[in-house]
Amino acid sequence: MAKRAKKTANPRKTPEQDRSRATVEAIVEAAAHILVKYGYDAFTTNRVAERAGVSIGSLYQYFPNKDALLSELMRRHVAQIERGVEEMAALARTAPLAEVIRTGIQENVRSHLIDPELHRVLSEEVPRLGSLDWKVAFVARMEDRVRGMLEARRSETAIADTGLAAYIVTRTVEAVVHNAMREQPKALASGALADELTRMLLGFLTGKVSAAARRHSAAAE
Amino acid sequence: MAKRAKKTANPRKTPEQDRSRATVEAIVEAAAHILVKYGYDAFTTNRVAERAGVSIGSLYQYFPNKDALLSELMRRHVAQIERGVEEMAALARTAPLAEVIRTGIQENVRSHLIDPELHRVLSEEVPRLGSLDWKVAFVARMEDRVRGMLEARRSETAIADTGLAAYIVTRTVEAVVHNAMREQPKALASGALADELTRMLLGFLTGKVSAAARRHSAAAE
DNA sequence: GTATAACATGAGCAATAGCTCAGATTGACC
DNA sequence: GGTCAATCTGAGCTATTGCTCATGTTATAC
Structure with missing residues (x-):
C-alpha cells in the first residue's frame, strides 16, 4: 500500500466535454463492478481503470484519490x-x-x-x-x-x-x-x-x- | 501489501519453555494494544513485533501468518x-x-x-x-x-x-x-x-x- | 563440558498499491 | 488549418508490508 493521501483532497477537474463525462461514468461503473464482484480487496485504482478501459492517469484527473472514488459511489x-x-x-x-x-x-x-x-x-x-x-x-x-x-x-x-x-x-x-x-x-x-x-x-x-x-x-x- | 499467505496455514511451533511462552503472550498483548489504540490500519506484523519487544522472526515462529494472530485474538x-x-x-x-x-x-x-x-x-x-x-x-x-x-x-x-x-x-x-x-x-x-x-x-x-x-x-x- | 534442540534475531526479498508527470491526442473555435 | 485547452496515456517512482532464512544465542540432557 502506498502512502494514503490526505483525507480531504482538493477537488479535481470537473468534466466539461461529453468525452470526459463518459470517462467518469465508465470509472464509476467499473468501480461498482469490481467492488460487487470481487470485493474490497480487489478494489485497486489500477484495476478499476483497467476495467473502465481508461488509463490510470485519467482516473486521477477526476478523482483526487481512492477515497474520493469510494465517496462518489x-x-x-x-x-x-x-x-x-x-x-x-x-x-x-x-x-x-x-x-x-x-x-x-x-x-x-x-x-x-x-x-x-x-x-x-x-x-x-x-x-x-x-x-x-x-x-x-x-x-x-x-x-x-x-x-x-x-x-x-x-x-x-x-x-x-x-x-x-x-x-x-x-x-x-x-x-x-x-x-x-x-x-x-x-x-x-x-x-x-x-x-x-x-x-x-x-x-x-x-x-x-x-x-x-x-x-x-x-x-x- | 505483500502476498497474502494461504488462508489455513499449517500450525507453527508450540512453545515449550517458559521463555517462549512469555514471547507468545507479549505478542498477543501487543497485537491487542495496537488494534485498540491505533486501529486495524496500524496492525502490521512488524509493528506488533516491535511493540512486543520481540523480533519479527519470533512472531512468525509461533504464528504462521497475520491472520493466525488475529484468529488467536x-x-x-x-x-x-x-x-x-x-x-x-x-x-x-x-x-x-x-x-x-x-x-x-x-x-x-x-x-x-x-x-x-x-x-x-x-x-x-x-x-x-x-x-x-x-x-x-x-x-x-x-x-x-x-x-x-x-x-x-x-x-x-x-x-x-x-x-x-x-x-x-x-x-x-x-x-x-x-x-x-x-x-x-x-x-x-x-x-x-x-x-x-x-x-x-x-x-x-x-x-x-x-x-x-x-x-x-x-x-x- | 559438549551436543542437540529450542528459541531469538533482523536484514532484506518479493509483491503490490497509490499516485505522478511528461508528453501525446483530440476537440472546439476562429 | 492553426491554436489552445481539454483530455488521455502509461511507465515507473515511492512507499509499505507480509514474510523468509541464514545465523546467533540460550537452555536442557548426558
Whole structure:
C-alpha cells in the first residue's frame, strides 16, 4: 500500500466535454463492478481503470484519490435510497401508526434491494471513511424523523422517552432487515419477517397488542 | 501489501519453555494494544513485533501468518464471552420469561464490556476472515438457544414461528446493544435502554403487555 | 563440558498499491 | 488549418508490508 493521501483532497477537474463525462461514468461503473464482484480487496485504482478501459492517469484527473472514488459511489447510492424516503414521510402524518411502521419497514427493505451486493460491500467491507460513514448519517436522519413522528402522535403511543424509543426502533429495523438480506431471504421475501417486526414495534410503541399487522401469517396456532 | 499467505496455514511451533511462552503472550498483548489504540490500519506484523519487544522472526515462529494472530485474538475474546453464557442458559429453564429476557440482554451488555474497544475493532474494522467470522458464529449459537427456549415455553408465548422469532430477537438485542455502546452510553449505563428493550421483546414474545420489565423508568407520564 | 534442540534475531526479498508527470491526442473555435 | 485547452496515456517512482532464512544465542540432557 502506498502512502494514503490526505483525507480531504482538493477537488479535481470537473468534466466539461461529453468525452470526459463518459470517462467518469465508465470509472464509476467499473468501480461498482469490481467492488460487487470481487470485493474490497480487489478494489485497486489500477484495476478499476483497467476495467473502465481508461488509463490510470485519467482516473486521477477526476478523482483526487481512492477515497474520493469510494465517496462518489456512496453518494450515488444514498441518493437513490433517499428518493423513496420523502414519499414515506408524507404518509407518516396521516396514516394509522401500524401502517406507518409497515411502510417504514418496507421502505428499508426497498433500500436494500436497489443494489443489494453493493449495499453490503459498502457497509460491511469498506473501511469507515472518517468517523461518520454514510450509513450512520443516514440512520441518524431516519431516527430524527421517527422521533418527530412519535412526538406528533403522543396520544396514540405509550412512550415516555421518545428519543430512546426512536433510537431502538431505527437500529432494530435497520439491523434486522440488513442481516435478513443474507440470512433470512425467504422470510423477507414472503413478508413474514416484516409482519413480525411490525407487530413487535407496534406493540412496543402503543403498549397494546394489535392484530392489525397480521397481514400475512396464516400459521398462528 | 505483500502476498497474502494461504488462508489455513499449517500450525507453527508450540512453545515449550517458559521463555517462549512469555514471547507468545507479549505478542498477543501487543497485537491487542495496537488494534485498540491505533486501529486495524496500524496492525502490521512488524509493528506488533516491535511493540512486543520481540523480533519479527519470533512472531512468525509461533504464528504462521497475520491472520493466525488475529484468529488467536478472536479465540481468546470469544472464550471470555462464552464463560458467562453457560450460567444464563441454566437460569433460562426455570426463571420467568421476563427475567430470562432481561438477563439475556444484560449478558450481552456484559460481553461488550469485557474489552469494549477490542470488541468494536474485531467486529467492525477487521476484514472478515473466511465467510464465517467469529461474531456470526456466536450470534448463531445464541439464536439456537433462544429458539430452544421458545419451544420449551410454548405455553407462555404467542409465537407461531419460533425460528423467525428467535432470529428477530437475537439480531435485535445484538445490534441495539452493540450500537448503543457508542451511541447511547448513558441509556445503556442507566439501564433505561435494557428496560425498554425488555418490554419490547416481552410484548413481542408473549403477545401481552407487561409492566414487569419496568424496573427502571420513573418517567412514564 | 559438549551436543542437540529450542528459541531469538533482523536484514532484506518479493509483491503490490497509490499516485505522478511528461508528453501525446483530440476537440472546439476562429 | 492553426491554436489552445481539454483530455488521455502509461511507465515507473515511492512507499509499505507480509514474510523468509541464514545465523546467533540460550537452555536442557548426558
